[in-house]
Amino acid sequence: MSLIVQKFGGTSVADFERIRHVAKRVKKTYDQGNDVVVILSAMAGVTDNLLKMAAQVSDSPDKRELDVLLATGEQTTAALLSMTLKSMNYPARSLLGYQAAVITNHSHGNARIIDIGPDRINSMLNDRTIVIVAGFQGCDKDGNITTLGRGGSDTSAVAIAAALKADVCEIYTDVSGIYTADPNICEKAQKINEISYDEMLNMASLGANVLQIRSVGFAKKYNIPVHVRSSFNEEEGTMVVNENSGMERLVVSAVTHNKDEARITLKKVPDQPGIAAKIFSPISKAGIVIDMIIQNTRPGGETDLTFTVPNADYETALEIEKKVAEKIGAEVVFGDQNIAKVSVIGVGMKNHSGVASTMFNALADENINIIMISTSEIRISCIIEEKYTELAVRVLHTTFGLDKE
Numbered sequence: 001m002s003l004i005v006q007k008f009g010g011t012s013v014a015d016f017e018r019i020r021h022v023a024k025r026v027k028k029t030y031d032q033g034n035d036v037v038v039i040l041s042a043m044a045g046v047t048d049n050l051l052k053m054a055a056q057v058s059d060s061p062d063k064r065e066l067d068v069l070l071a072t073g074e075q076t077t078a079a080l081l082s083m084t085l086k087s088m089n090y091p092a093r094s095l096l097g098y099q100a101a102v103i104t105n106h107s108h109g110n111a112r113i114i115d116i117g118p119d120r121i122n123s124m125l126n127d128r129t130i131v132i133v134a135g136f137q138g139c140d141k142d143g144n145i146t147t148l149g150r151g152g153s154d155t156s157a158v159a160i161a162a163a164l165k166a167d168v169c170e171i172y173t174d175v176s177g178i179y180t181a182d183p184n185i186c187e188k189a190q191k192i193n194e195i196s197y198d199e200m201l202n203m204a205s206l207g208a209n210v211l212q213i214r215s216v217g218f219a220k221k222y223n224i225p226v227h228v229r230s231s232f233n234e235e236e237g238t239m240v241v242n243e244n245s246g247m248e249r250l251v252v253s254a255v256t257h258n259k260d261e262a263r264i265t266l267k268k269v270p271d272q273p274g275i276a277a278k279i280f281s282p283i284s285k286a287g288i289v290i291d292m293i294i295q296n297t298r299p300g301g302e303t304d305l306t307f308t309v310p311n312a313d314y315e316t317a318l319e320i321e322k323k324v325a326e327k328i329g330a331e332v333v334f335g336d337q338n339i340a341k342v343s344v345i346g347v348g349m350k351n352h353s354g355v356a357s358t359m360f361n362a363l364a365d366e367n368i369n370i371i372m373i374s375t376s377e378i379r380i381s382c383i384i385e386e387k388y389t390e391l392a393v394r395v396l397h398t399t400f401g402l403d404k405e
């Protein structure tokens with residue numbers, strides 16, 4: 001008998017039939033004698049709709065109240081699944097984030113879990129209750145409802161699995177596992193049977209949002225095996241585990257993309273000490289995370305500086321930089337939201353040369369212009385025009401020999 005945490009994403013609970021299907025899946029695991037804790041997302045599209053509702057009443061909705069609103073999506077599915085299981089004569093009970101003692105910091109909309117008290121869930125499990133927890137939400141120490149950022153139910157699931165010392169955390173989604181590229185845009189992508197926490201962290205940070213990045217961080221820290229699989233079939237999915245000697249160290253093991261980026265450029269920035277600090281300090285004060293930065297020096301003591309931010313922060317960042325530009329005497333500030341980042345990732349890249357040039361040639365052959373480049377030991381990322389994203393992913397997937405037979 002094991003303790004199994006099962007998380008079902010939005011498409012897996014999209015309607016009543018899917019919820020009944022989830023109930024059957026949970027029941028099967030429970031009938032095998034396992035203790036089961038279920039973490040749920042909101043029905044597909046519901047969180048987006050709630051955000052739209054908030055936008056109807058305010059241009060910048062109060063963050064505390066927005067979390068109260070957003071948390072209702074997961075409250076709904078948790079109650080519905082519990083009712084469904086009860087109607088099948090199974091002992092289920094739903095808990096909201098605060099009832100499951102998911103304690104977070106105060107950062108509304110993007111809160112971090114700081115503690116989870118396992119006692120209530122454990123005592124329910126001791127009574128052989130199926131515990132259903134609303135994902136994506138917690139509460140701060142003052143009792144305010146918080147949410148964990150988009151895709152945050154994954155993190156709820158893994159963090160609860162860690163707090164309960166579960167044997168496995170199963171993440172049920174709409175694809176059969178983690179693939180060498182997003183299978184929804186690259187049909188030749190291959191399912192990966194086993195992937196290390198570190199490699200998954202890289203993939204998630206570069207756009208493979210099949211797992212929220214923080215969930216992978218938790219899994220690594222507490223050594224929780226995560227099984228990503230489909231709720232639409234019975235196939236074995238992908239195990240995310242500690243690195244082991246049986247894992248292949250391919251030069252390029254995956255291609256990822258991220259359309260959720262925008263770039264901001266400042267032209268004719270005076271080339272003086274302290275300027276970068278002036279440009280980036282207000283951005284970081286606003287809590288905006290910068291991804292890539294590129295600076296070019298040109299003759300005449302001026303530089304051009306370009307950086308990228310998440311799309312959601314674009315308007316705020318642009319406003320900030322317009323003010324900064326005025327202060328420091330930079331001439332032009334402009335931005336572009338129609339960009340995407342494509343990356344090739346592989347731990348084997350460390351000991352290989354030529355990966356970058358192969359990537360650039362492959363993109364050039366398709367006439368795809370590279371706007372920005374950044375590299376690390378184990379990945380190369382290019383910013384391109386958003387409309388070429390799918391093409392770029394497929395071409396790179398083929399170029400690096402990842403296509404399935």
Ligand code: ADP
Pocket residue numbers: 008009010011012041151172173174175177178179180181182183184207208209210211
């Ligand atoms: P859920 O609602 O179940 O949390 P998500 O939409 O958050 O589902 O995550 C699943 C999606 O992640 C898939 O539909 C797929 O389009 C996307 N995805 C992106 N990259 C990958 C990848 N490398 N492997 C699998 N899925 C990926």
Ligand code: ASP
Pocket residue numbers: 009010041042047048073135136149150151152153154
């Ligand atoms: N419902 C939330 C979202 O759409 C959390 C999640 O699904 O993981 O982002």
Ligand code: MG
Pocket residue numbers: 009151154209210211212
């Ligand atoms: Mg998700």
